[in-house]
Amino acid sequence: MGNIVSIVLTILGALSWGLLLGGISRTVTARIHGRMGPRVTQNFIDMWKLFKKTSSIHHGGMFWMAPMFRITGAICVLLMVPLVIGNSITYNMSFAGDIFLVIYIMFFGCLGMALGAGNSGHPYAVIAVSRGLAQMSSYELSFSIAVVAIAVGLKTFRIEGIVEAQQAGILSWNIFRFPFASAGALIAFLPMQMAYPFGIVLAPQEIPIGPPTEYSSRFLSFMFSGRALFGTAKLILFVSLLFGGASNWISLLVKTFLLYMYPVVVSSVFPRFRTEQSIRFLWFVPTSLALVDLIRVML
Amino acid sequence: MVKALAIFLPLLGAFINAWLPGKSPKASRVVSYLMLTAGLIAVIMLSIQLGAWNLRDLSDSVILSTGVGSPPLSINLEITAGGTLAAIVMYAATIFSLHRFALTTPKSQPLILALLTASLGLLFATDIFNSFVFLEIGSIVTIGLTAACKCGSRWEAAIKAALVSGLVTILYLLAVAVLYRSTGMLTLAALGNVSGASAVIVAILLLTVIVTEIKAFPLTGWGLDFYQGTSSIVAGLYSATWSLAVLLWAAKVLPLLPIGNPIIYAWIGAAGLVFSQLAGLRASSSGRIMGYSTSAYASLLLVAAGTTTGAFYTQTVIVLMIFSSIAKFSLFMLGNPEKKDQWSGFGTLLFLVPILLLAGIPPLPIFWAKFAFLAHLASGFPVIFYAVLAGLLLEAVYLFRFWSARSEKTGEKSAKRPSAVAAVLLMLLASVWITRMSWGALDFSGSIIESAGLRNIFHGLFAIGTLLCLPGVFNRIGREKSYWFWLLISGAALTILPAAGNGLTFYLLWEISAFAAVIGVSKGTAASKGTFWYAVFASLSGYLLLGGILLSKGSFAMAGVPAVLITIAALVKMGQFGTHLWNVRTYPAAPGTLPAFLSGTSSKAAVLLLVAVAVNSSSASLPWGRVIAWIGALTALGGAILAALAPDYKKMLAHASVSQLGYILMGLGLASILGWTAAIYHTIHHLIFKMALFLGAAGVLYRTGTTEFNNLGGLVKKMPWTFAFTLISVISFASIPPLAGFGSKWLLYNGLIEQGWLPVLIVGMFASVVAFLYSFRLLHGVFLGQLSPKNAHAKEAPLPLLIPQALLAMAIMVLGFKPTILLNFLVPVLEKIGLSGLAPVIQGDMVLTTMGTWNAWMVGLMVMGLFGFAFVFYWISGHKPKYVGQLDIGFAGEMPPSADEVHYSNNFFRPYQRALSFLPKIHAQKIFSGVNKTFNMLGDGVRALFTGDGRTYLAHSLIFLLLLFVFLNGGM
Incomplete structure (x- = not known):
């Protein structure tokens, strides 16, 4: 029972935190651009507004179910990662699988999103999916190498184990123990968060908002909450993998906040790659970095 | 009395025919038939008397003396048991071709009967001068028959035969003279008594005479021109009577020649086999193809004469020569295939059986002889063995090209000719009878793979895989023929395969399964290219397997070269690393549910083969496991990229199939318990999802008539169930939890990390994410996006295709949620076979390795629970969106004019392709055309010998004679 309560709280907390971070990022971006920007709670307001809209359309079964896929996938990733180390009630479902499971279950939501986009029949949505998949298959390469280097180096695939191995002070964090793998993973983190210069999926100048082009009202609110949840889950995952995890709630919030700001800042000062440039960059630069640590681990 | 009747009745018939007034063709035909039937009965009686039917000892004989005094004044014939079998074939061929001659060249009957007499005489001759007489009669009659036929280049053919016959006569008479001067005798046995310089001469x-007469390389040229020039009826009769007689006569004389070491025959034969078959690759007309095949069998005869003796020699030669003659007879009797006459159904089968027979495919009789003969070569003559194997493979290539080009055409009754029907029936019956020879017994004890658990897994996979393909076989489109029969045979052979107890049994079942599937593929619409590629690669993997099995003396406990050969055979069967070309050409061409069978079920025979090699090795590992794992990883990646860029549904699945089989290799290469668990798990998983996907593709093809992505899309509305099952399979092979595919990846990655094979792991993981590209492309290209108006009529796939898919989808769910059901069975089985590494620990639903954890049941519950909750939450929140069609989209304020204009399909991953452009474009296709070009060049080089000019052929014989002289004289 305690577990279920924890799961519910985790989901709600992660959703709120994700929406709030989104609001903050909009403000930060605006300030960098020299604007006032919306208030930090704007995302909550948008979400509620979309949720309450009643008139809407759908294009078929997969279109209908895609937001469910999206949310399910996001929550699964969230629940597979322990939140606060030492506080076993916040480990949620992380006992059920290791880092490989997390890597693969991340695709669940992506696939659902892609199916919905495909079912919508809108060419822009599908172009975005085609770009997104091509890019995903590229950054997953460096991300996988980084994860394997870290997991093999620490001799465990369990995220809990990876976090525990980083508890001996700040220098035991993987970002210091595996600097090259971390660099590779952190570059891969940018396209994961759809940040510029890798923002080819939502590219607003070309393909309005990419996959959810045809989505509106409550469907869109589901999509957005899925995105907020997924974003938070990825933050927690990266904090656990590279930044020593969190030993208390404050540390969790601070670390995820700082990590969240990284793509926001990078994003606002970079222009966008063309799709093939992005793919090629991801194949070579972060992969080469991550490989250095992999070779180190092998030797 | 019976003896004399058997030999001389045709002669009598010939004389009567010659005297009969030409105006009564009916009377002459009656006389011919009477004489021939009586003679045939006499020969059959003789063969029964000599005990030829038990096939064990074919050298029993009776002597027939005629005339007065001793030879050469009289004619002494030794009628052997083996010879009577050949005589039966000669009689039967003459009887069956008589009516065809009656239609085309009515006055030829005395000639035909004379040819039979000459053939019988030569077959049984014991005297060197008698042989000469029969050789002369036979040559002259052949020339006469050719000149009498109504065909374009008859004169050319006849004159070349005459030129060669003249040269042979001179050489032969010289030999006779020298022999008589040296020994004072003219019996064949006297050949052993010559010595010194006379012996060499x-x-x-005589060797030059024999090589010329049997048309072995390099003295083949005139034979090729002869077969091409003469009419198909003359060529058919010729190959079943005269050619057969000459071959068996040569087989009798060769061991008696005073040549010192007979191994020289084998060298001439082996080299000739390779060179002539290289040239055969370039042959296109049916006459020349048969000519090259004749040359191949003549070379085999030389190899046999050089390497075998006694009863084994007799048996091998009799079976090879008799059945190759029957095959050629029936092919010629079907008419000239390059003419545009067309056959169907039974006709194509009539054409196919002789081709399979010539190519030595089991269970047809030549297979047994070739198997035993090659086994003999492998045990003592390795270089000759490789040469013969290569030559036979080349022969198979052009024979199958001949057949596949032919199998495309349809319709025409004349193919059902009684002669061809009889010949094919004979071949099929002989397949049963031939097993009486003591050439190795079949063994179904399953002792190749000791572990009953492993065997049962494969038995079950093959049986279930075959059964699930069967319901859909009647939903055929167009002119797809009844491929179900071949599917059933192939599946049955596969199902028995794990029970094989020795190399022979394994090879037999393997070949039956492969070639039954080849025939099945040929039943597809426009399948000739796919059939050809499949046949060639099936032959390649078959011969590699055969080579491996024979070099290790039939046992699977092997190392070194045999193990490598067999491993390559398995890789070819799995379409790994460049050999994927056959999968990509064959699967799209195969009809109905056959691709599902080929990709899902049949490819697992290769896994079984690798398992068999590994479990019989000392450390339960494959030779060069790391290389195999690398091949698997690179194929997984390359296959995935090619699949993502494929423009066709079935082609994509073919690439994907090759790619997914790569993961099995990675696991098997590991030789650890985890690796093998992953490999077997993925074998089962691949069978399930690939069959479901191909069955889905069969349904789409059945309803829309196309598999090109550019013509598909939006079918989810029309075929929701097919979509649902395809979706489940796709989620599974993309390794997304909670379905079955994740388990195989998880086990494999754990295994790879346990052994420290990180580079392989990285390539494998990269391949698995590239798989997302094609998995979405597949779903979108066929089912999502806009529905093309062309497919507006499409309906849900028929139930016989849907029900198996439903069962397979259920299996994916069960395996995904409760993999421990399988693992609890599999892990203990694998623990017993001596693999390295630690076994995964299974605690309830939890699977643990030294580094990782996986609880599929909890993950499944979580995913389903969350999805269900989101679904119910949405449902009860009262949001009721209105359904609008796919065309009703936000499109710059316009309604899109047509679905085809907004469906994004063509060149789907073009940015990805652009990103890849830095890679040099290495097309397997180009590599294989390079190989093809090289072989063609070599073939052309050899073909340059055969100028078509009769004088060149005379020069060949003389040069051959000189070379022999130099070589043998130097040797002595």
């Missing part, structure tokens, strides 16, 4: 003269 006799030997080289």
Whole structure:
């Protein structure tokens, strides 16, 4: 029972935190651009507004179910990662699988999103999916190498184990123990968060908002909450993998906040790659970095 | 009395025919038939008397003396048991071709009967001068028959035969003279008594005569022109009577020649086999193809004469020569295939059986002889063995090209000719009878793979895989023929395969399964290219397997070269690393549910083969496991990229199939318990999802008539169930939890990390994410996006295709949620076979390795629970969106004019392709055309010998004679 309560709280907390971070990022971006920007709670307001809209359309079964896929996938990733180390009630479902499971279950939501986009029949949505998949298959390469280097180096695939191995002070964090793998993973983190210069999926100048082009009202609110949840889950995952995890709630919030700001800042000062440039960059630069640590681990 | 009747009745018939007034063709035909039937009965009686039917000892004989005094004044014939079998074939061929001659060249009957007499005489001759007489009669009659036929280049053919016959006569008479001067005798046995310089002269003269007469390389040229030039009826009769007689006569004389070491025959034969078959690759007309095949069998005869003796020699030669003659007879009797006459159904089968027979495919009789013969070569003559194997593979290539080009055409009754029907029936019956020879017994004890658990897994996979393909076989489109029969045979052979107890049984079942599937593929619409590629690669993997099995003396406990050969055979069967070309050409061409069978079920035979090699090795590992794992990883990646860029549904699945089989290799290469668990798990998983996907593709093809992505899309509305099952399979092979595919990846990655094979792991993981590209492309290209108006009529796939898919989808769910059901069975089985590494620990639903954890049941519950909750939450929140069609989209304020204009399909991953452009474009296709070009060049080089000019052929014989002289004289 305690577990279920924890799961519910985790989901709600992660959703709120994700929406709030989104609001903050909009403000930060605006300030960098020299604007006032919306208030930090704007995302909550948008979400509620979309949720309450009643008139809407759908294009078929997969279109209908895609937001469910999206949310399910996001929550699964969230629940597979322990939140606060030492506080076993916040480990949620992380006992059920290791880092490989997390890597693969991340695709669940992506696939659902892609199916919905495909079912919508809108060419822009599908172009975005085609770009997104091509890019995903590229950054997953460096991300996988980084994860394997870290997991093999620490001799465990369990995220809990990876976090525990980083508890001996700040220098035991993987970002210091595996600097090259971390660099590779952190570059891969940018396209994961759809940040510029890798923002080819939502590219607003070309393909309005990419996959959810045809989505509106409550469907869109589901999509957005899925995105907020997924974003938070990825933050927690990266904090656990590279930044020593969190030993208390404050540390969790601070670390995820700082990590969240990284793509926001990078994003606002970079222009966008063309799709093939992005793919090629991801194949070579972060992969080469991550490989250095992999070779180190092998030797 | 019976003896004399058997030999001389045709002669009598010939004389009567010649005297009969030409105006009564009916009477002459009656006389011919009477004489021939009586003679045939006499020969059959003789063969029964000599005990030829038990096939064990074919050298029993009776002597027939005619005339007065001793030879050469009289004619002494030794009628052997083996010879009577050949005589039966000769009689039967003459009887069956008589009516065809009656239609085309009515006055030829005395000639036909004379040809039979000459053939019988030569077959049984014991005297060197008697042989000469029969050789002369036979040559002259052949020339006469050719000149009498109504065909374009008859004169050319006849004159070349005459030129060669003249040269042979001179050489032969010289040999006779030398022999008589040296020994005072003219019996064949006297050949052994010559010595010194006379022996060399006799030997080289007679060897040149024999090589010329049997048309072995390099003295093949005139035979090729002859077969091409003469009419198909003359060629058919010729190959079943005269050619057969000459071959068996040569088989009798060769061991007696005073040549010193007979191994020289084998060298001439082996080299000739390779060169002539290289040239055969370039042959296109049916006459020349048969000519090259004749040359191949003549070379085999030389190899046999050089390497075998006694009863085994007799048996091998009799079976090879008799059945190759029957095959050629029936092919010629079907008419000239390059003419545009067309056959169907039974006709194509009539054409196919002789081709399979010539190519030595089991269970047809030549297979047994070739198997035993090659086994003999492998045990003592390795270089000759490789040469013969290569030559036979080349022969198979052009024979199958001939057949596949032919199998495309349809319709025409004349193919059902009684002669061809009889010949095919004979071949099929002989397949049963031939097993009486003591050439190795079949063994179904399953002792190749000791572990009953492993065997049962494969038995079950093959049986279930075959059964699930069967319901859909009647939903055929267009002119797809009844491929179900071949599917059933192939599946049955596969199902028995794990029970094989020795190399022979394994090879037999393997080949039956492969070639039954080849025939099945040929039943597809426009399948000739796919059939050809499949046949060639099936032959390649078959011969590699055969080579491996024979070099290790039939046992699977092997190392070194045999193990490598067998491993390559398995890789070819799995379409790994460049050999994927056959999968990509064959699967799209195969009809109905056959691709599902080929990709899902049949490819697992290769896994079984690798398992068999590994479990019989000392450390339960494959030779060069790391290389195999690398091949698997690179194929997984390359296959995935090619699949993502494929423009066709079935082609994509073919690439994907090759790619997914790569993961099995990675696991098997590991030789650890985890690796093997992953490999077997993925074998089962691949069978399930690939069959479901191909069955889905069969349904789409059945309803829309196309598999090109550009013509598909939006079918989810029309075929929701097919979509649902395809979706489940796609989620599974993309390794997304909670379905079955994740388990195989998880086990494999754990295994790879346990052994420290990180580079392989990285390539494998990269391949698995590239798989997302094609998995979405597949779903979108066929089912999502806009529905093309062309497919507006499409309906849900028929139930016989849907029900198996439903079962397979259920299996994916069960395996995904409760993999421990399988693992609890599999892990203990694998623990017993001596693999390295630690076994995964299974605690309830939890699977643990030294580094990782996986609880599929909890993950499944979580995913389903969350999805269900989101679904119910949405449902009860009262949001009721209105359904609008796919065309009703936000499109710059316009309604899109047509679905085809907004469906994004063509060149789907073009940015990805652009990103890849830095890679040099290495097309397997180009590599294989390079190989093809090289072989063609070599073939052309050899073909340059055969100028078509009769004088060149005379020069060949003389040069051959000189070379023999130099070589043998130097040797002595």
